Amino acid sequence: xxxxxxxxxxxxxxxxxxxxxxxxxxxxxxxxxxxxxxxxxxxxxxxxxxxxxxxxxxxxxxxxxxxxxxxxxxxxxxxxxxxxxxxxxxxxxxxxxxxxxxxxxxxxxxxxxxxxxxxxxxxxxxxxxxxxxxxxxxxxxxxxxxxxxxxxxxxxxxxxxxxxxxxxxxxxxxxxxxxxxxxxxxxxxxxxxxxxxxxxxxxxxxxxxxxxxxxxxxxxxxxxxxxxxxxxxxxxxxxxxxxxxxxxxxxxxxxxxxxxxxxxxxxxxxxxxxxxxxxxxxxxxxxxxxxxxxxxxxxxxxxxxxxxxxxxxxxxxxxxxxxxxxxxxxxxxxxxxxxxxxxxxxxxxxxxxxxxxxxxxxxxxxxxxxxxxxxxxxxxxxxxxxxxxxxxxxxxxxxxxxxxxxxxxxxxxxxxxxxxxxxxxxxxxxxxxxxxxxxxxxxxxxxxxx
Numbered sequence: 001x002x003x004x005x006x007x008x009x010x011x012x013x014x015x016x017x018x019x020x021x022x023x024x025x026x027x028x029x030x031x032x033x034x035x036x037x038x039x040x041x042x043x044x045x046x047x048x049x050x051x052x053x054x055x056x057x058x059x060x061x062x063x064x065x066x067x068x069x070x071x072x073x074x075x076x077x078x079x080x081x082x083x084x085x086x087x088x089x090x091x092x093x094x095x096x097x098x099x100x101x102x103x104x105x106x107x108x109x110x111x112x113x114x115x116x117x118x119x120x121x122x123x124x125x126x127x128x129x130x131x132x133x134x135x136x137x138x139x140x141x142x143x144x145x146x147x148x149x150x151x152x153x154x155x156x157x158x159x160x161x162x163x164x165x166x167x168x169x170x171x172x173x174x175x176x177x178x179x180x181x182x183x184x185x186x187x188x189x190x191x192x193x194x195x196x197x198x199x200x201x202x203x204x205x206x207x208x209x210x211x212x213x214x215x216x217x218x219x220x221x222x223x224x225x226x227x228x229x230x231x232x233x234x235x236x237x238x239x240x241x242x243x244x245x246x247x248x249x250x251x252x253x254x255x256x257x258x259x260x261x262x263x264x265x266x267x268x269x270x271x272x273x274x275x276x277x278x279x280x281x282x283x284x285x286x287x288x289x290x291x292x293x294x295x296x297x298x299x300x301x302x303x304x305x306x307x308x309x310x311x312x313x314x315x316x317x318x319x320x321x322x323x324x325x326x327x328x329x330x331x332x333x334x335x336x337x338x339x340x341x342x343x344x345x346x347x348x349x350x351x352x353x354x355x356x357x358x359x360x361x362x363x364x365x366x367x368x369x370x371x372x373x374x375x376x377x378x379x380x381x382x383x384x385x386x387x388x389x390x391x392x393x394x395x396x397x398x399x400x401x402x403x404x405x406x407x408x409x410x411x412x413x414x415x416x417x418x419x420x421x422x423x424x425x426x427x428x429x430x431x432x433x434x435x436x437x438x439x440x441x442x443x444x445x446x447x448x449x450x
Contacts, residue, residue: 150233151231362388
């Protein structure tokens with residue numbers, strides 16, 4: 001007889017969605033958590049980011065109306081905004097923990113470590129369960145240079161009370177570019193350092209270049225093909241030295257050169273559970289090599305985007321597997337992903353790069369949304385859609401978007417892709433007008449087969 005039906009190591013989105021479904025099905029569930037309950041996204045990631053980002057999105061939008069009704073966009077008081085973030089976001093984990101308690105799902109504090117196929121060591125307590133789910137997430141990759149202790153990560157940045165006047169972002173991926181967009185609007189002296197020439201490499205180069213050009217116009221400096229050699233504190237300056245021996249003085253260095261799956265000291269090796277540089281290896285049912293142990297979320301070795309909604313999808317999938325409501329291999333839908341630069345870039349399904357590399361399989365149709373329907377585009381003249389269609393069926397298989405409503409467009413495109421909708425299908429739908437969703441509907445419908 002086990003203590004629980006299911007024990008989760010971790011309590012973020014990769015775990016608690018499954019836990020809710022299992023608890024509702026009268027399963028006995030518990031969490032083991034060594035950090036703040038509810039994980040990175042809830043406490044130091046997505047929630048904090050979107051709250052802090054939203055005023056910048058609004059101010060950026062107002063800029064498009066400068067001289068045609070708006071004289072000057074308002075400034076943003078970061079300290080007041082941060083205080084509001086702490087008031088709103090910081091208590092969320094306590095609310096969730098209270099919900100867990102009400103549902104009879106205890107949280108055991110401490111580092112979780114596998115003892116065997118049914119046992120987890122949590123601090124000085126051993127807990128047994130029929131099934132174990134690993135949802136340990138990822139952590140920021142540290143810069144392996146002298147002075148790396150002076151380098152901050154995204155968790156630090158999303159909690160800083162006074163905005164730095166001079167800030168260096170190391171890396172040109174999602175985190176750096178999102179935060180640098182905010183820093184540029186704050187009027188800080190911003191430098192983005194990257195070891196090669198490709199900024200936001202997972203997104204379409206045509207749209208990334210627009211974001212980069214806009215940021216350069218705002219005063220952002222991009223130092224490409226640069227690598228850090230060391231970071232040191234000299235008086236009141238934090239000084240970054242590069243491998244070419246050039247230096248740069250600033251007030252704040254943020255390192256964002258990727259994330260690492262949390263797989264250390266989990267007892268995986270002892271149980272023969274394999275890992276790679278990308279995380280825990282699982283089969284097509286998200287099971288490790290030990291059939292009673294699953295893995296979910298960012299700690300999993302996978303090629304699909306490691307996103308919060310992906311973790312949620314996997315978490316729900318595992319619950320259905322454990323409940324015996326499904327025995328099917330996991331089948332991921334089209335997964336939209338969005339970078340919160342100003343403006344946004346989003347993509348879903350087959351990428352533009354893939355389509356361009358195989359024109360015999362796919363064709364690309366580009367729609368100048370902003371130029372054609374400026375009133376619907378909220379005066380965003382360079383807003384653009386890029387659709388990827390199958391050469392064989394004519395159906396939508398991918399899309400990329402540039403503009404402040406890119407997330408909405410990508411979500412709708414994901415539905416069209418997953419449901420294999422035709423022009424006739426879309427013609428039978430009615431959306432509110434004039435909105436971002438209606439814009440997509442009206443411009444995509446005639447490009448699809450009936």
